[in-house]
Amino acid sequence: MTTTPRATTTQPPPGRGNGQPPRRSKPKCGQVSTATENIIVDDEFEALIPPLSEEEFAGLEKSLLNDGCRDRLVVWRGHNLLLDGHHRKKICGKHGIPFGVVEVNLPDRDAAHVWIIRNQFSRRNLSTFQRCELALKLEPLIAKQAKRNQVEAGKRYGKGLQNSAKAFEPVDTRKEVARAANVSGDTIAKVKVIDAKADETAKAKLRTGETTIHREFKRITDAERKAEQIEAVQSAALPAGKFHVIVADPPWSYNNRPDDVTHRGRCPYPPMTVDAITALPVGTLAHDDCILWLWVTNAHIAEGHAVAEAWGFTVKTILTWGKSTMGLGDWLRGQTEHCLMCVKGRPVVNLTNQTTLLHGAVREHSRKPVEFYRLVEALCPGTKVELFARQEREGWKSHGTERGLFSTEGPGA
Numbered sequence: 001m002t003t004t005p006r007a008t009t010t011q012p013p014p015g016r017g018n019g020q021p022p023r024r025s026k027p028k029c030g031q032v033s034t035a036t037e038n039i040i041v042d043d044e045f046e047a048l049i050p051p052l053s054e055e056e057f058a059g060l061e062k063s064l065l066n067d068g069c070r071d072r073l074v075v076w077r078g079h080n081l082l083l084d085g086h087h088r089k090k091i092c093g094k095h096g097i098p099f100g101v102v103e104v105n106l107p108d109r110d111a112a113h114v115w116i117i118r119n120q121f122s123r124r125n126l127s128t129f130q131r132c133e134l135a136l137k138l139e140p141l142i143a144k145q146a147k148r149n150q151v152e153a154g155k156r157y158g159k160g161l162q163n164s165a166k167a168f169e170p171v172d173t174r175k176e177v178a179r180a181a182n183v184s185g186d187t188i189a190k191v192k193v194i195d196a197k198a199d200e201t202a203k204a205k206l207r208t209g210e211t212t213i214h215r216e217f218k219r220i221t222d223a224e225r226k227a228e229q230i231e232a233v234q235s236a237a238l239p240a241g242k243f244h245v246i247v248a249d250p251p252w253s254y255n256n257r258p259d260d261v262t263h264r265g266r267c268p269y270p271p272m273t274v275d276a277i278t279a280l281p282v283g284t285l286a287h288d289d290c291i292l293w294l295w296v297t298n299a300h301i302a303e304g305h306a307v308a309e310a311w312g313f314t315v316k317t318i319l320t321w322g323k324s325t326m327g328l329g330d331w332l333r334g335q336t337e338h339c340l341m342c343v344k345g346r347p348v349v350n351l352t353n354q355t356t357l358l359h360g361a362v363r364e365h366s367r368k369p370v371e372f373y374r375l376v377e378a379l380c381p382g383t384k385v386e387l388f389a390r391q392e393r394e395g396w397k398s399h400g401t402e403r404g405l406f407s408t409e410g411p412g413a
């Protein structure tokens with residue numbers, strides 16, 4: 001990219017716009033112009049210029065009125081598009097202050113963008129946030145250039161990947177942007193988050209240095225974390241009402257069996273301690289006559305009984321799911337899972353010839369078979385709730401942090 005500054009028109013030296021000569025009678029620029037109407041202000045180019053605060057604008061206005069326009073405006077030769085001096089042009093136009101113009105050669109609009117951005121770094125006393133904002137405007141241009149380099153290398157070396165890799169110096173866009181702003185890559189990453197999520201008031205404070213990037217980033221991430229926590233608590237809140245049937249499949253923790261390496265790190269959701277499960281006020285959901293189906297892992301059969309009792313139920317029998325395929329396990333490979341059938345009061349059960357064995361195909365991790373839900377619906381009339389559900393069911397209330405995970409549509413739902 002070539003930039004060849006060259007002064008253009010010659011006009012009388014700048015005055016103060018009020019008929020009086022400038023205080024400094026010899027402006028820096030020798031060749032000046034008052035032909036503001038010939039210079040084109042391009043919206044896209046102007047948007048690249050960080051705005052001046054009211055105070056900065058007033059200071060510049062005062063200086064131009066007192067001293068005239070000492071620095072020449074810069075335009076793109078052959079296009080007459082303004083590259084530098086947007087604020088000065090505005091003020092000079094308003095007060096009739098003459099100014100000089102210098103032209104630069106640039107190959108295309110991308111080069112003009114880069115020129116404007118880099119020029120701002122050298123001209124202005126920018127805050128760190130403003131520098132990052134500006135540098136981020138370089139990002140698409142750097143990425144474009146990187147792509148061009150790649151295509152160029154490809155053309156030159158064809159499919160000789162080894163040679164092209166040697167010739168082609170890959171551009172790390174993030175690093176380049178950070179370098180332009182003179183900050184770390186981490187700071188640029190934070191500014192990207194701020195750019196997307198902060199409101200204009202916060203951004204204004206960052207631009208003036210009233211707050212810092214780190215502080216604003218922390219404010220945003222803290223607020224997001226809090227919102228997520230609230231959402232999790234709300235979505236995990238037990239539903240209101242009294243139910244005739246409760247199905248519960250708690251996220252039992254595997255940590256109470258440290259010797260079992262087969263399950264470690266395999267659980268796709270956070271577990272709950274036995275104490276936390278016991279403390280859930282499930283009893284308040286139970287109708288006076290209620291049936292509870294409580295799933296337990298092999299390692300939690302004893303705890304399952306204690307939990308059922310703490311919730312106000314008596315364990316009556318155990319339904320065993322005989323799985324279609326075997327899984328992992330210690331000592332023996334697991335091909336069964338158990339569900340405690342528990343009662344409170346005298347719940348109605350449609351007596352059938354259902355045995356304690358339920359056959360059903362294995363699906364996703366810890367997902368219970370569709371046959372189980374059919375069994376519950378066939379056996380147990382009345383209102384139903386599923387705790388720790390991962391799928392909503394028609395006619396049921398659902399609870400659980402992942403209750404919408406599986407679709408209600410499709411085979412085996």
Ligand SMILES: C[S@@+](CC[C@H](N)C(=O)[O-])C[C@H]1O[C@@H](n2cnc3c(N)ncnc32)[C@H](O)[C@@H]1O
Nearest residue numbers: 236249250251269366367368388390400401402
């Ligand atoms: C064993 S899985 C339930 C599997 C489900 N029965 C099925 O067939 O897909 C336990 C579920 O409880 C959820 N969970 C974990 N902690 C929870 C909490 N504190 N409150 C509500 N749900 C929670 C887990 O994300 C997980 O979806």
